[in-house]
Amino acid sequence: MAGVHCFGRPQPQFPPLRIYSTISSNTLKTPFGNSTQHWHQRALPNNMSQYSGKIVFYEGKCFTGRKLEVSGPCENFQERGFTNRVHSVCVRTGAWLCFSHADFRGQQYVLEHGEYPGFYSWNAHNDRMGSCKPVGMHGEHYRIEIFEGRHFSGLSQEFTEDCSFLSRQGWDKKWINAIKVYGDGAWVLYEEPNYRGQMYLVERGDYSSCNEWQAASANIQSLRRVINHF
Incomplete structure:
Protein backbone atom coordinates (compact mmCIF):
# COMPACT_ATOMS: atom_id res chain seq x y z
CA MET A 1 0.00 0.00 0.00
CA ALA A 2 1.66 3.17 -1.10
CA GLY A 3 1.87 6.02 1.33
CA VAL A 4 -0.45 8.96 0.70
CA HIS A 5 1.29 12.27 1.18
CA CYS A 6 -0.24 15.51 2.45
CA PHE A 7 1.93 18.42 1.42
CA GLY A 8 2.45 21.49 3.52
CA ARG A 9 1.41 19.80 6.71
CA PRO A 10 1.79 21.91 9.88
CA GLN A 11 3.93 20.72 12.76
CA PRO A 12 2.04 19.13 15.69
CA GLN A 13 1.51 21.62 18.50
CA PHE A 14 1.57 19.15 21.37
CA PRO A 15 4.26 16.83 22.73
CA PRO A 16 3.89 13.17 21.77
CA LEU A 17 2.82 10.34 24.01
CA ARG A 18 5.29 7.49 23.64
CA ILE A 19 4.58 3.82 24.19
CA TYR A 20 7.25 1.16 24.00
CA SER A 21 5.18 -1.92 24.71
CA THR A 22 6.58 -5.36 25.40
CA ILE A 23 4.89 -8.70 25.82
CA SER A 24 5.05 -9.87 29.42
CA SER A 25 4.70 -13.38 30.74
CA ASN A 26 1.16 -12.59 31.88
CA THR A 27 -1.88 -13.59 29.88
CA LEU A 28 -2.65 -11.00 27.21
CA LYS A 29 -5.89 -10.44 25.33
CA THR A 30 -5.29 -10.91 21.61
CA PRO A 31 -7.36 -11.35 18.45
CA PHE A 32 -6.61 -15.05 18.74
CA GLY A 33 -7.65 -15.57 22.37
CA ASN A 34 -6.19 -14.90 25.79
CA SER A 35 -3.15 -17.16 25.52
CA THR A 36 0.27 -15.52 25.56
CA GLN A 37 1.70 -18.57 23.81
CA HIS A 38 -0.85 -18.27 21.00
CA TRP A 39 0.05 -14.59 20.57
CA HIS A 40 3.70 -15.53 20.10
CA GLN A 41 2.82 -18.15 17.50
CA ARG A 42 0.72 -15.77 15.43
CA ALA A 43 2.41 -12.42 15.87
CA LEU A 44 5.91 -12.56 17.32
CA PRO A 45 7.72 -15.78 16.40
CA ASN A 46 11.07 -16.51 18.01
CA ASN A 47 13.08 -15.69 14.90
CA MET A 48 11.49 -12.28 14.45
CA SER A 49 13.49 -9.16 15.28
CA GLN A 50 12.65 -7.68 18.67
CA TYR A 51 12.24 -4.31 16.97
CA SER A 52 8.77 -4.37 15.49
CA GLY A 53 8.58 -0.92 13.95
CA LYS A 54 7.01 2.41 14.81
CA ILE A 55 3.64 3.97 14.05
CA VAL A 56 2.35 7.44 14.97
CA PHE A 57 -1.35 8.29 15.41
CA TYR A 58 -2.64 11.88 15.20
CA GLU A 59 -5.86 13.41 16.50
CA GLY A 60 -6.14 15.79 13.55
CA LYS A 61 -6.10 15.46 9.79
CA CYS A 62 -2.80 15.83 7.93
CA PHE A 63 -0.74 14.97 11.02
CA THR A 64 -1.92 17.75 13.34
CA GLY A 65 -2.87 17.84 17.02
CA ARG A 66 -1.72 15.52 19.78
CA LYS A 67 0.04 12.36 18.70
CA LEU A 68 0.70 8.90 20.05
CA GLU A 69 3.88 7.02 19.11
CA VAL A 70 3.72 3.23 19.42
CA SER A 71 6.53 0.69 19.05
CA GLY A 72 4.73 -2.48 20.13
CA PRO A 73 1.28 -3.95 20.83
CA CYS A 74 -1.14 -1.42 22.34
CA GLU A 75 -4.42 -2.82 23.68
CA ASN A 76 -6.21 0.43 24.42
CA PHE A 77 -5.34 3.94 23.22
CA GLN A 78 -7.53 5.59 25.86
CA GLU A 79 -5.76 3.81 28.71
CA ARG A 80 -2.58 5.48 27.45
CA GLY A 81 -4.10 8.94 27.71
CA PHE A 82 -4.94 9.23 24.03
CA THR A 83 -8.25 9.23 22.15
CA ASN A 84 -10.06 6.51 20.22
CA ARG A 85 -10.55 8.96 17.35
CA VAL A 86 -7.67 9.02 14.86
CA HIS A 87 -7.69 11.25 11.78
CA SER A 88 -4.21 10.59 10.36
CA VAL A 89 -1.40 8.07 10.73
CA CYS A 90 2.29 7.88 9.83
CA VAL A 91 3.89 4.43 9.62
CA ARG A 92 7.61 5.03 9.99
CA THR A 93 8.77 1.42 10.05
CA GLY A 94 7.18 -2.01 9.96
CA ALA A 95 3.64 -3.00 9.09
CA TRP A 96 0.73 -2.70 11.52
CA LEU A 97 -2.68 -4.20 12.16
CA CYS A 98 -5.02 -1.59 13.63
CA PHE A 99 -8.50 -2.14 15.06
CA SER A 100 -11.52 0.11 15.33
CA HIS A 101 -11.99 -0.85 19.00
CA ALA A 102 -9.82 -1.56 22.03
CA ASP A 103 -8.56 -5.05 22.91
CA PHE A 104 -7.80 -5.87 19.26
CA ARG A 105 -11.47 -6.02 18.28
CA ARG A 128 -12.61 5.28 15.16
CA MET A 129 -9.44 3.40 16.16
CA GLY A 130 -8.69 1.90 19.56
CA SER A 131 -5.80 -0.59 19.44
CA CYS A 132 -2.96 -1.86 17.27
CA LYS A 133 -0.19 -4.44 17.01
CA PRO A 134 2.78 -5.01 14.69
CA VAL A 135 2.39 -7.55 11.93
CA GLY A 136 4.57 -10.62 12.41
CA MET A 137 7.03 -10.87 9.53
CA HIS A 138 9.74 -13.51 9.04
CA GLY A 139 11.23 -12.72 5.64
CA GLU A 140 10.30 -12.10 2.03
CA HIS A 141 9.05 -15.50 0.83
CA TYR A 142 5.28 -15.49 0.37
CA ARG A 143 3.08 -18.54 -0.10
CA ILE A 144 -0.57 -19.03 0.78
CA GLU A 145 -3.03 -21.85 0.07
CA ILE A 146 -6.78 -21.26 0.09
CA PHE A 147 -9.44 -23.95 0.52
CA GLU A 148 -13.04 -24.25 -0.59
CA GLY A 149 -14.22 -26.04 2.56
CA ARG A 150 -13.71 -25.72 6.28
CA HIS A 151 -10.89 -27.70 7.89
CA PHE A 152 -8.87 -27.64 4.64
CA SER A 153 -11.36 -29.67 2.62
CA GLY A 154 -12.46 -29.42 -0.99
CA LEU A 155 -10.65 -27.63 -3.79
CA SER A 156 -7.50 -25.66 -3.01
CA GLN A 157 -5.20 -23.24 -4.81
CA GLU A 158 -1.83 -21.68 -3.97
CA PHE A 159 -0.64 -18.10 -4.51
CA THR A 160 2.76 -16.47 -4.22
CA GLU A 161 1.82 -13.08 -5.70
CA ASP A 162 -0.93 -10.50 -5.18
CA CYS A 163 -4.26 -11.30 -6.82
CA SER A 164 -6.74 -8.49 -7.47
CA PHE A 165 -9.57 -10.83 -8.50
CA LEU A 166 -9.46 -14.50 -7.56
CA SER A 167 -11.92 -15.57 -10.25
CA ARG A 168 -9.49 -14.39 -12.94
CA GLN A 169 -6.92 -16.83 -11.60
CA GLY A 170 -9.21 -19.83 -11.80
CA TRP A 171 -10.87 -19.61 -8.37
CA ASP A 172 -14.54 -19.67 -9.33
CA LYS A 173 -15.84 -19.35 -5.76
CA LYS A 174 -16.67 -16.14 -3.92
CA TRP A 175 -15.70 -17.66 -0.61
CA ILE A 176 -12.69 -19.14 1.18
CA ASN A 177 -13.35 -21.33 4.20
CA ALA A 178 -9.83 -22.26 5.27
CA ILE A 179 -6.28 -21.01 4.71
CA LYS A 180 -2.71 -22.17 5.23
CA VAL A 181 0.03 -19.53 5.21
CA TYR A 182 3.31 -21.35 4.57
CA GLY A 183 5.69 -18.56 3.67
CA ASP A 184 7.52 -15.89 5.62
CA GLY A 185 5.14 -12.99 5.09
CA ALA A 186 1.60 -12.04 6.04
CA TRP A 187 -1.37 -11.56 3.69
CA VAL A 188 -4.43 -9.31 3.57
CA LEU A 189 -7.76 -10.78 2.47
CA TYR A 190 -10.49 -8.56 0.97
CA GLU A 191 -14.19 -9.24 0.63
CA GLU A 192 -14.35 -7.50 -2.76
CA PRO A 193 -12.20 -7.51 -5.91
CA ASN A 194 -9.40 -4.96 -6.42
CA TYR A 195 -8.48 -4.91 -2.71
CA ARG A 196 -11.71 -3.30 -1.55
CA GLY A 197 -14.21 -3.93 1.19
CA GLN A 198 -13.58 -5.29 4.64
CA MET A 199 -10.06 -6.64 5.11
CA TYR A 200 -8.55 -9.37 7.27
CA LEU A 201 -4.95 -10.21 8.12
CA VAL A 202 -3.54 -13.74 8.11
CA GLU A 203 -0.01 -14.51 9.26
CA ARG A 204 1.98 -17.74 9.07
CA GLY A 205 -0.12 -20.63 10.34
CA ASP A 206 -3.30 -22.64 9.74
CA TYR A 207 -6.83 -21.19 9.74
CA SER A 208 -9.43 -23.95 9.62
CA SER A 209 -12.41 -21.59 9.26
CA CYS A 210 -13.12 -17.93 8.55
CA ASN A 211 -13.83 -17.39 12.25
CA GLU A 212 -10.13 -17.81 12.91
CA TRP A 213 -9.32 -14.67 10.92
CA GLN A 214 -12.21 -12.90 12.72
CA ALA A 215 -14.59 -12.85 9.76
CA ALA A 216 -18.34 -13.30 10.05
CA SER A 217 -18.50 -14.36 6.41
CA ALA A 218 -16.22 -16.49 4.21
CA ASN A 219 -16.58 -14.10 1.26
CA ILE A 220 -13.10 -13.28 -0.08
CA GLN A 221 -12.42 -12.10 -3.66
CA SER A 222 -8.91 -10.61 -3.60
CA LEU A 223 -5.72 -10.95 -1.59
CA ARG A 224 -2.29 -9.35 -1.40
CA ARG A 225 1.02 -9.61 0.43
CA VAL A 226 1.95 -7.31 3.31
CA ILE A 227 5.18 -5.51 2.53
CA ASN A 228 7.25 -4.69 5.61
CA HIS A 229 9.78 -1.84 5.69
CA PHE A 230 12.46 -1.49 8.37
Missing part, protein backbone atom coordinates in the same frame (compact mmCIF):
# COMPACT_ATOMS: atom_id res chain seq x y z
CA GLY A 106 -13.65 -4.63 15.53
CA GLN A 107 -12.81 -3.63 11.98
CA GLN A 108 -9.26 -4.42 10.90
CA TYR A 109 -6.97 -2.08 8.97
CA VAL A 110 -3.52 -3.02 7.68
CA LEU A 111 -1.17 -0.04 7.45
CA GLU A 112 2.22 -0.27 5.82
CA HIS A 113 5.11 2.18 5.45
CA GLY A 114 3.86 5.62 4.42
CA GLU A 115 1.63 8.54 5.37
CA TYR A 116 -2.16 8.47 5.71
CA PRO A 117 -3.54 12.04 5.98
CA GLY A 118 -7.16 10.99 6.59
CA PHE A 119 -9.08 7.88 7.60
CA TYR A 120 -10.30 7.45 4.02
CA SER A 121 -6.70 6.65 3.02
CA TRP A 122 -6.72 3.42 5.05
CA ASN A 123 -10.17 2.47 3.65
CA ALA A 124 -12.10 3.40 6.79
CA HIS A 125 -15.58 4.93 6.89
CA ASN A 126 -14.94 6.81 10.14
CA ASP A 127 -12.13 7.91 12.46
Whole structure:
Protein backbone atom coordinates (compact mmCIF):
# COMPACT_ATOMS: atom_id res chain seq x y z
CA MET A 1 0.00 0.00 0.00
CA ALA A 2 1.66 3.17 -1.10
CA GLY A 3 1.87 6.02 1.33
CA VAL A 4 -0.45 8.96 0.70
CA HIS A 5 1.29 12.27 1.18
CA CYS A 6 -0.24 15.51 2.45
CA PHE A 7 1.93 18.42 1.42
CA GLY A 8 2.45 21.49 3.52
CA ARG A 9 1.41 19.80 6.71
CA PRO A 10 1.79 21.91 9.88
CA GLN A 11 3.93 20.72 12.76
CA PRO A 12 2.04 19.13 15.69
CA GLN A 13 1.51 21.62 18.50
CA PHE A 14 1.57 19.15 21.37
CA PRO A 15 4.26 16.83 22.73
CA PRO A 16 3.89 13.17 21.77
CA LEU A 17 2.82 10.34 24.01
CA ARG A 18 5.29 7.49 23.64
CA ILE A 19 4.58 3.82 24.19
CA TYR A 20 7.25 1.16 24.00
CA SER A 21 5.18 -1.92 24.71
CA THR A 22 6.58 -5.36 25.40
CA ILE A 23 4.89 -8.70 25.82
CA SER A 24 5.05 -9.87 29.42
CA SER A 25 4.70 -13.38 30.74
CA ASN A 26 1.16 -12.59 31.88
CA THR A 27 -1.88 -13.59 29.88
CA LEU A 28 -2.65 -11.00 27.21
CA LYS A 29 -5.89 -10.44 25.33
CA THR A 30 -5.29 -10.91 21.61
CA PRO A 31 -7.36 -11.35 18.45
CA PHE A 32 -6.61 -15.05 18.74
CA GLY A 33 -7.65 -15.57 22.37
CA ASN A 34 -6.19 -14.90 25.79
CA SER A 35 -3.15 -17.16 25.52
CA THR A 36 0.27 -15.52 25.56
CA GLN A 37 1.70 -18.57 23.81
CA HIS A 38 -0.85 -18.27 21.00
CA TRP A 39 0.05 -14.59 20.57
CA HIS A 40 3.70 -15.53 20.10
CA GLN A 41 2.82 -18.15 17.50
CA ARG A 42 0.72 -15.77 15.43
CA ALA A 43 2.41 -12.42 15.87
CA LEU A 44 5.91 -12.56 17.32
CA PRO A 45 7.72 -15.78 16.40
CA ASN A 46 11.07 -16.51 18.01
CA ASN A 47 13.08 -15.69 14.90
CA MET A 48 11.49 -12.28 14.45
CA SER A 49 13.49 -9.16 15.28
CA GLN A 50 12.65 -7.68 18.67
CA TYR A 51 12.24 -4.31 16.97
CA SER A 52 8.77 -4.37 15.49
CA GLY A 53 8.58 -0.92 13.95
CA LYS A 54 7.01 2.41 14.81
CA ILE A 55 3.64 3.97 14.05
CA VAL A 56 2.35 7.44 14.97
CA PHE A 57 -1.35 8.29 15.41
CA TYR A 58 -2.64 11.88 15.20
CA GLU A 59 -5.86 13.41 16.50
CA GLY A 60 -6.14 15.79 13.55
CA LYS A 61 -6.10 15.46 9.79
CA CYS A 62 -2.80 15.83 7.93
CA PHE A 63 -0.74 14.97 11.02
CA THR A 64 -1.92 17.75 13.34
CA GLY A 65 -2.87 17.84 17.02
CA ARG A 66 -1.72 15.52 19.78
CA LYS A 67 0.04 12.36 18.70
CA LEU A 68 0.70 8.90 20.05
CA GLU A 69 3.88 7.02 19.11
CA VAL A 70 3.72 3.23 19.42
CA SER A 71 6.53 0.69 19.05
CA GLY A 72 4.73 -2.48 20.13
CA PRO A 73 1.28 -3.95 20.83
CA CYS A 74 -1.14 -1.42 22.34
CA GLU A 75 -4.42 -2.82 23.68
CA ASN A 76 -6.21 0.43 24.42
CA PHE A 77 -5.34 3.94 23.22
CA GLN A 78 -7.53 5.59 25.86
CA GLU A 79 -5.76 3.81 28.71
CA ARG A 80 -2.58 5.48 27.45
CA GLY A 81 -4.10 8.94 27.71
CA PHE A 82 -4.94 9.23 24.03
CA THR A 83 -8.25 9.23 22.15
CA ASN A 84 -10.06 6.51 20.22
CA ARG A 85 -10.55 8.96 17.35
CA VAL A 86 -7.67 9.02 14.86
CA HIS A 87 -7.69 11.25 11.78
CA SER A 88 -4.21 10.59 10.36
CA VAL A 89 -1.40 8.07 10.73
CA CYS A 90 2.29 7.88 9.83
CA VAL A 91 3.89 4.43 9.62
CA ARG A 92 7.61 5.03 9.99
CA THR A 93 8.77 1.42 10.05
CA GLY A 94 7.18 -2.01 9.96
CA ALA A 95 3.64 -3.00 9.09
CA TRP A 96 0.73 -2.70 11.52
CA LEU A 97 -2.68 -4.20 12.16
CA CYS A 98 -5.02 -1.59 13.63
CA PHE A 99 -8.50 -2.14 15.06
CA SER A 100 -11.52 0.11 15.33
CA HIS A 101 -11.99 -0.85 19.00
CA ALA A 102 -9.82 -1.56 22.03
CA ASP A 103 -8.56 -5.05 22.91
CA PHE A 104 -7.80 -5.87 19.26
CA ARG A 105 -11.47 -6.02 18.28
CA GLY A 106 -13.65 -4.63 15.53
CA GLN A 107 -12.81 -3.63 11.98
CA GLN A 108 -9.26 -4.42 10.90
CA TYR A 109 -6.97 -2.08 8.97
CA VAL A 110 -3.52 -3.02 7.68
CA LEU A 111 -1.17 -0.04 7.45
CA GLU A 112 2.22 -0.27 5.82
CA HIS A 113 5.11 2.18 5.45
CA GLY A 114 3.86 5.62 4.42
CA GLU A 115 1.63 8.54 5.37
CA TYR A 116 -2.16 8.47 5.71
CA PRO A 117 -3.54 12.04 5.98
CA GLY A 118 -7.16 10.99 6.59
CA PHE A 119 -9.08 7.88 7.60
CA TYR A 120 -10.30 7.45 4.02
CA SER A 121 -6.70 6.65 3.02
CA TRP A 122 -6.72 3.42 5.05
CA ASN A 123 -10.17 2.47 3.65
CA ALA A 124 -12.10 3.40 6.79
CA HIS A 125 -15.58 4.93 6.89
CA ASN A 126 -14.94 6.81 10.14
CA ASP A 127 -12.13 7.91 12.46
CA ARG A 128 -12.61 5.28 15.16
CA MET A 129 -9.44 3.40 16.16
CA GLY A 130 -8.69 1.90 19.56
CA SER A 131 -5.80 -0.59 19.44
CA CYS A 132 -2.96 -1.86 17.27
CA LYS A 133 -0.19 -4.44 17.01
CA PRO A 134 2.78 -5.01 14.69
CA VAL A 135 2.39 -7.55 11.93
CA GLY A 136 4.57 -10.62 12.41
CA MET A 137 7.03 -10.87 9.53
CA HIS A 138 9.74 -13.51 9.04
CA GLY A 139 11.23 -12.72 5.64
CA GLU A 140 10.30 -12.10 2.03
CA HIS A 141 9.05 -15.50 0.83
CA TYR A 142 5.28 -15.49 0.37
CA ARG A 143 3.08 -18.54 -0.10
CA ILE A 144 -0.57 -19.03 0.78
CA GLU A 145 -3.03 -21.85 0.07
CA ILE A 146 -6.78 -21.26 0.09
CA PHE A 147 -9.44 -23.95 0.52
CA GLU A 148 -13.04 -24.25 -0.59
CA GLY A 149 -14.22 -26.04 2.56
CA ARG A 150 -13.71 -25.72 6.28
CA HIS A 151 -10.89 -27.70 7.89
CA PHE A 152 -8.87 -27.64 4.64
CA SER A 153 -11.36 -29.67 2.62
CA GLY A 154 -12.46 -29.42 -0.99
CA LEU A 155 -10.65 -27.63 -3.79
CA SER A 156 -7.50 -25.66 -3.01
CA GLN A 157 -5.20 -23.24 -4.81
CA GLU A 158 -1.83 -21.68 -3.97
CA PHE A 159 -0.64 -18.10 -4.51
CA THR A 160 2.76 -16.47 -4.22
CA GLU A 161 1.82 -13.08 -5.70
CA ASP A 162 -0.93 -10.50 -5.18
CA CYS A 163 -4.26 -11.30 -6.82
CA SER A 164 -6.74 -8.49 -7.47
CA PHE A 165 -9.57 -10.83 -8.50
CA LEU A 166 -9.46 -14.50 -7.56
CA SER A 167 -11.92 -15.57 -10.25
CA ARG A 168 -9.49 -14.39 -12.94
CA GLN A 169 -6.92 -16.83 -11.60
CA GLY A 170 -9.21 -19.83 -11.80
CA TRP A 171 -10.87 -19.61 -8.37
CA ASP A 172 -14.54 -19.67 -9.33
CA LYS A 173 -15.84 -19.35 -5.76
CA LYS A 174 -16.67 -16.14 -3.92
CA TRP A 175 -15.70 -17.66 -0.61
CA ILE A 176 -12.69 -19.14 1.18
CA ASN A 177 -13.35 -21.33 4.20
CA ALA A 178 -9.83 -22.26 5.27
CA ILE A 179 -6.28 -21.01 4.71
CA LYS A 180 -2.71 -22.17 5.23
CA VAL A 181 0.03 -19.53 5.21
CA TYR A 182 3.31 -21.35 4.57
CA GLY A 183 5.69 -18.56 3.67
CA ASP A 184 7.52 -15.89 5.62
CA GLY A 185 5.14 -12.99 5.09
CA ALA A 186 1.60 -12.04 6.04
CA TRP A 187 -1.37 -11.56 3.69
CA VAL A 188 -4.43 -9.31 3.57
CA LEU A 189 -7.76 -10.78 2.47
CA TYR A 190 -10.49 -8.56 0.97
CA GLU A 191 -14.19 -9.24 0.63
CA GLU A 192 -14.35 -7.50 -2.76
CA PRO A 193 -12.20 -7.51 -5.91
CA ASN A 194 -9.40 -4.96 -6.42
CA TYR A 195 -8.48 -4.91 -2.71
CA ARG A 196 -11.71 -3.30 -1.55
CA GLY A 197 -14.21 -3.93 1.19
CA GLN A 198 -13.58 -5.29 4.64
CA MET A 199 -10.06 -6.64 5.11
CA TYR A 200 -8.55 -9.37 7.27
CA LEU A 201 -4.95 -10.21 8.12
CA VAL A 202 -3.54 -13.74 8.11
CA GLU A 203 -0.01 -14.51 9.26
CA ARG A 204 1.98 -17.74 9.07
CA GLY A 205 -0.12 -20.63 10.34
CA ASP A 206 -3.30 -22.64 9.74
CA TYR A 207 -6.83 -21.19 9.74
CA SER A 208 -9.43 -23.95 9.62
CA SER A 209 -12.41 -21.59 9.26
CA CYS A 210 -13.12 -17.93 8.55
CA ASN A 211 -13.83 -17.39 12.25
CA GLU A 212 -10.13 -17.81 12.91
CA TRP A 213 -9.32 -14.67 10.92
CA GLN A 214 -12.21 -12.90 12.72
CA ALA A 215 -14.59 -12.85 9.76
CA ALA A 216 -18.34 -13.30 10.05
CA SER A 217 -18.50 -14.36 6.41
CA ALA A 218 -16.22 -16.49 4.21
CA ASN A 219 -16.58 -14.10 1.26
CA ILE A 220 -13.10 -13.28 -0.08
CA GLN A 221 -12.42 -12.10 -3.66
CA SER A 222 -8.91 -10.61 -3.60
CA LEU A 223 -5.72 -10.95 -1.59
CA ARG A 224 -2.29 -9.35 -1.40
CA ARG A 225 1.02 -9.61 0.43
CA VAL A 226 1.95 -7.31 3.31
CA ILE A 227 5.18 -5.51 2.53
CA ASN A 228 7.25 -4.69 5.61
CA HIS A 229 9.78 -1.84 5.69
CA PHE A 230 12.46 -1.49 8.37
